[in-house]
Structures are given as C-alpha cells and as structure tokens.
Amino acid sequence: MIPAYARPAHRRLRKKLADIQKWNESSSLNVVIEGDSSLGIITSGISFVHAQEAAPQAGFFKVGMSYPLPLDKIRKFAEGYDCCMVIEEGDPYLVDSLRAAGIMVEGKADMYRFNELNVGRIKRILAEDTSDEPVPPRGKPPQLCPGCPHRAVFETLKELDCIVTGDIGCYTLGVLPPFEAMDTCVCMGSSIGVGLGLRHVLPEKQARRVVSVIGDSTFVHSGITGVVEMVYNKPRQGHVLLILDNSTTAMTGLQEHPGTGRTLDYQPTTKLVFEDLAGAIGISRVFVIDPTKDKDGFRKLMEESLDSRELTVIITRRPCMLAVRKQRQYEERMGENNKK
Ligand code: SF4
Structure with a gap:
C-alpha cells in the first residue's frame, strides 16, 4: 500500500477494531x-x-x-x-x-x-504450587518411514561427512539419529541461501563439504530464487544442490504441486521439470538419479560433485512410499479416461 493510502487506512483500521470489539x-x-x-x-x-x-x-x-x-x-x-x-x-x-x-x-x-x-x-x-514438576517420560522421536526415498540420501551424506544445509519437509528428520546429517534448518527455501553463504565464507576445505538439500515442493515454494542467486553469485568453490523429488508434498498430507504435473484436484496440468529449469538458468552439471536403487552410483556422483568447482544440481527422484498408491490410482484413472 502506498503511503498516501496507508495513512487514512490506519484510521480506518482503528475504527474497524473498535467496531469489532x-x-x-x-x-x-x-x-x-x-x-x-x-x-x-x-x-x-x-x-x-x-x-x-x-x-x-x-x-x-x-x-x-x-x-x-x-x-x-x-x-x-x-x-x-x-x-x-x-x-x-x-x-x-x-x-x-x-x-x-x-x-x-x-x-x-x-x-x-x-x-x-x-x-x-x-x-x-x-494451588499456587511452584515445587518441581515430575519429569515426563521420554517420547519416541519421529523417524523417516521404512523404505523412505530420503534414507539413502542421508546415509550417503553422513558417510561423506558433508555439511548439510537443510529445509522444511519430511527430510528435516535427517537431523535426528540414525542419520544426524543436517546442520541447519531455518525456513522454507533457506537451504540454498545458507549453503551458498557457507560456501562463500568457510575456508576452502570446509566449503567444499557444503551441500544444500531441499524437497521438491519446498523448491517450488521458495527455492527457485536461491538457484538464481547460485548462478548469479557463484561461490569460488562451486556448490552442490540436492533436490529431493518424491513427487508430492509428503509432510503436510501428499498434496500436488507444480512439479507433479497435476493440480490439487488431480487434473493434468503443465509440469515444472526441475532438470530443465536448472539447465535453462545456466547450470551445466545437472543429474537425475534414484539413490535407493543406485546407492553406489549416487555416492560416486556426490564424490565427483564435491570435488568439482562447477555448480551441480542433483535431483534424487523416487516417489514417497505413501504417495505411490495414490499416484498409481491416478495413472490408472487417466489411462481409463484416455481409452474412452
Ligand atoms: S511420508 Fe513419504 S517422504 Fe515422508 S518420511 Fe514417509 S516415505 Fe518419506
């Protein structure tokens, strides 16, 4: 709102609040x-x-x-x-x-x-009782589901002793045992900015261990500006960005997003292709891999990328275990509709 509108709007706001009260x-x-x-x-x-x-x-x-x-x-x-x-x-x-x-x-x-x-x-x-309270029993910490596609990613990041700047999603659980492979998590999209900052300021040996990790829906929500910054202000040591593409928004209930090619009510729509986006804004090292299926290949790719001074985007693609059934039902429905 421009200032000329904001000043009278402030008076209207106070009047509205008085009316609401x-x-x-x-x-x-x-x-x-x-x-x-x-x-x-x-x-x-x-x-x-x-x-x-x-x-x-x-x-x-x-x-x-x-x-x-x-x-x-x-x-x-x-x-x-x-x-x-x-x-x-x-x-x-x-x-x-x-x-x-x-x-x-x-x-x-x-x-x-x-x-x-x-x-x-x-x-x-x-009762105005301020004596010490009984200590509640320890709860069981949350964990990634068995068979979760993120597991192989964090196992590898831990094995390679990476400094991992993380983001918001199921994969934030990478911070907890057994992985303990996430070092920062600030807000949606921050994994890339924080990772770039560390790449710029840390001594070379440590800077080359930094990896940014962001999920597919979080990337669409607020990661794209970070990749533009990555290309615009390249760290001298390059950078490695992992987009964990599980083809859904798992943490909040399996919602669709622009990277799935489906609208929220499961109608087909234009799909944002992450590898195409990364290539289009000037990143030449772009890879797509399934780390659960090819863990050795993923480890080798990570080692090469951490050694390289080039910007690297690796899309780890494998659907969320809980979303697979829903996606299969959708595909079957689409197949039936196409036959009609
Ligand atoms: S809901 Fe999906 S993405 Fe989240 S932990 Fe479970 S399998 Fe992994």
Whole structure:
C-alpha cells in the first residue's frame, strides 16, 4: 500500500477494531458459566476443557475471540468473584491485557509459561504450587518411514561427512539419529541461501563439504530464487544442490504441486521439470538419479560433485512410499479416461 493510502487506512483500521470489539462484547463466541463465587476462571481454547476438569465448581469465562478482547464483559464477570484467575497456555497475553485494562486478575507462576497445560498442571497453578514438576517420560522421536526415498540420501551424506544445509519437509528428520546429517534448518527455501553463504565464507576445505538439500515442493515454494542467486553469485568453490523429488508434498498430507504435473484436484496440468529449469538458468552439471536403487552410483556422483568447482544440481527422484498408491490410482484413472 502506498503511503498516501496507508495513512487514512490506519484510521480506518482503528475504527474497524473498535467496531469489532463492540461486536465482541455481545458475541455468543464468549461463553460465561456461573459457579461458586470464590473462584472465577478466565480462559480460552483447550485450556478451558482442562480447567473445567481441574476446578468444576468454579465460574468460567471462556474467551471465544481473543482480539480485540470483550473487556467490559470480562470486567463484569471478574467483579462477581472473590478471586479471578487467568488460565492460558504460553506467554501471558490475556493476563497482561486484562491488567492493562485495570481488571484485577491473577495469573499463573512463570514456570507454567513453558510447555502445554493439562488438568494436573492447572490444579498446581490453582494451588499456587511452584515445587518441581515430575519429569515426563521420554517420547519416541519421529523417524523417516521404512523404505523412505530420503534414507539413502542421508546415509550417503553422513558417510561423506558433508555439511548439510537443510529445509522444511519430511527430510528435516535427517537431523535426528540414525542419520544426524543436517546442520541447519531455518525456513522454507533457506537451504540454498545458507549453503551458498557457507560456501562463500568457510575456508576452502570446509566449503567444499557444503551441500544444500531441499524437497521438491519446498523448491517450488521458495527455492527457485536461491538457484538464481547460485548462478548469479557463484561461490569460488562451486556448490552442490540436492533436490529431493518424491513427487508430492509428503509432510503436510501428499498434496500436488507444480512439479507433479497435476493440480490439487488431480487434473493434468503443465509440469515444472526441475532438470530443465536448472539447465535453462545456466547450470551445466545437472543429474537425475534414484539413490535407493543406485546407492553406489549416487555416492560416486556426490564424490565427483564435491570435488568439482562447477555448480551441480542433483535431483534424487523416487516417489514417497505413501504417495505411490495414490499416484498409481491416478495413472490408472487417466489411462481409463484416455481409452474412452
Ligand atoms: S511420508 Fe513419504 S517422504 Fe515422508 S518420511 Fe514417509 S516415505 Fe518419506
């Protein structure tokens, strides 16, 4: 928005927020449950359910819309109780906002700001218990599925002692045992920028160990600008980029993307071909390989690429185990449609 529009828009925004607050004062989104006058609890979301179980006798104000808050309604509620406690997960947004508006409420001890709340913890908050909490049992860390196409990639990167700048997807699990083969993960698309930065600044021996790893859907989402930068500001030592192409967006539920050749509702569409894209913007060393099928070949290719001062893009192509069935069904359907 240009400044000439932004200045009056700011006034409109404040007016809109005031109108929304007025609406929220009488909105049915906020629920009041009367209870024993000794304790009122102001809460929201899942904490409401836990708090009801922890203190069924209390009165409750369940905030349904937390911004802008229905301050008048909450004030009236708080005045009806001897003690009014705010139960909220995480940082003290509700309690700070209510106190800033002059509403007398109590908040949780600072130790309960961290981790999720549950019935037991809320009982402790209400009892003002700040003694050490029992240590929860250790959970089992998540892992790549058995047979996942990313496994062979991370095994090889670990064997070659690469410095791996990673990205967001199932393959982020490459950071955990048994692989422990990912060194950075910042945000979507950052694997390429961070990798290039390291290639530019590290001493030569270390720089030549750096590999950027990004999944196919993340590459489409925000990796392409990184490859343009790679070509434009080439590191002296070259760089190696792996695009892990499992032909889906596995981590968020197997959605299609521009690299699959199918729209979200499985209609055929123009396919973004990664190897063609890399070639078209000036990268000459472009390879496509299936590291699960040809692990030795992948290792050899990685060794050659790490030795080279050229820019290299390697597309490791093998579908996600969970997507294979869906893709087969799609192909069968397409075949039937073509016969008609
Ligand atoms: S969902 Fe697919 S990509 Fe993700 S870990 Fe499992 S097999 Fe690998």
